[in-house]
Amino acid sequence: EVPLVESGGGLVQPGGSLRLSCVASGFSFSGSWMNWVRQAPGKGLEWVANIKPDGSERSHVDNVKGRFTVSRDNAKNSLYLQMNSLTVEDTAVYYCAAWGPENSNYWGLGALVSVSS
Amino acid sequence: DVVLTQSPLSLPVTLGQPASISCTSTQGLVFRTGDTWLSWYHQRPGQSPRRLIYDVSKRDSGVPDRFSGSGSGTDFTLKISRVEAEDVGVYYCMQHTHWPHTFGQGTKLEI
Numbered sequence: 001e002v003p004l005v006e007s008g009g010g011l012v013q014p015g016g017s018l019r020l021s022c023v024a025s026g027f028s029f030s031g032s033w034m035n036w037v038r039q040a041p042g043k044g045l046e047w048v049a050n051i052k053p054d055g056s057e058r059s060h061v062d063n064v065k066g067r068f069t070v071s072r073d074n075a076k077n078s079l080y081l082q083m084n085s086l087t088v089e090d091t092a093v094y095y096c097a098a099w100g101p102e103n104s105n106y107w108g109l110g111a112l113v114s115v116s117s
Numbered sequence: 118d119v120v121l122t123q124s125p126l127s128l129p130v131t132l133g134q135p136a137s138i139s140c141t142s143t144q145g146l147v148f149r150t151g152d153t154w155l156s157w158y159h160q161r162p163g164q165s166p167r168r169l170i171y172d173v174s175k176r177d178s179g180v181p182d183r184f185s186g187s188g189s190g191t192d193f194t195l196k197i198s199r200v201e202a203e204d205v206g207v208y209y210c211m212q213h214t215h216w217p218h219t220f221g222q223g224t225k226l227e228i
Contacts, residue, residue, distance in 0.1 A: 045158070045166060045209055047218040061217045095165060105168040105177065
């Protein structure tokens with residue numbers, strides 16, 4: 001069973017918007033810091049955003065601040081990333097990742113976001 | 118931002134031989150609690166990253182004991198005592214002591 005499953009990726013034009021979702025199962029979602037990490041084609045990993053277990057605090061990397069917003073719904077075991085004003089530089093596989101209780105660590109399979117005209 | 122610099126970036130190895138990857142940080146990674154939040158990840162081609170080591174030297178469940186992590190302050194090392202074929206891929210160090218969390222550039226291990 002895959003603990004994290006992302007959805008919502010796709011092809012979008014520059015300036016457009018997408019909303020990624022990530023559904024968790026098999027571990028304590030409400031007890032986990034949740035993160036979005038991305039990987040541009042052929043490149044390394046870049047941490048994008050995270051949110052506290054209760055949703056009271058969130059943080060975003062500078063190059064997405066004001067454009068991306070991370071949120072969560074613990075009742076639905078779900079994490080979201082609202083992405084606005086997308087640019088070609090945002091093209092990447094977006095991974096949902098959990099830093100869970102007792103030092104557990106889970107990653108999804110990723111969702112591909114392609115920004116192109 | 119904290120920059121993590123890995124070396125080497127490419128690591129050709131022979132099966133059964135040891136391998137070592139260095140990760141150097143531009144800032145100390147000790148949090149005010151005394152914890153050092155430096156982790157190592159392995160990513161095989163076409164797969165998601167998998168964490169191997171957390172808090173500098175603690176192995177994740179299921180990780181073979183041929184993997185070990187060490188270091189302190191700004192200098193950290195991942196060692197593989199005897200490389201096996203399944204170890205190919207890219208290795209990343211990552212810190213989550215400081216905001217924003219950051220990864221090293223990655224070290225590609227090839228047999």
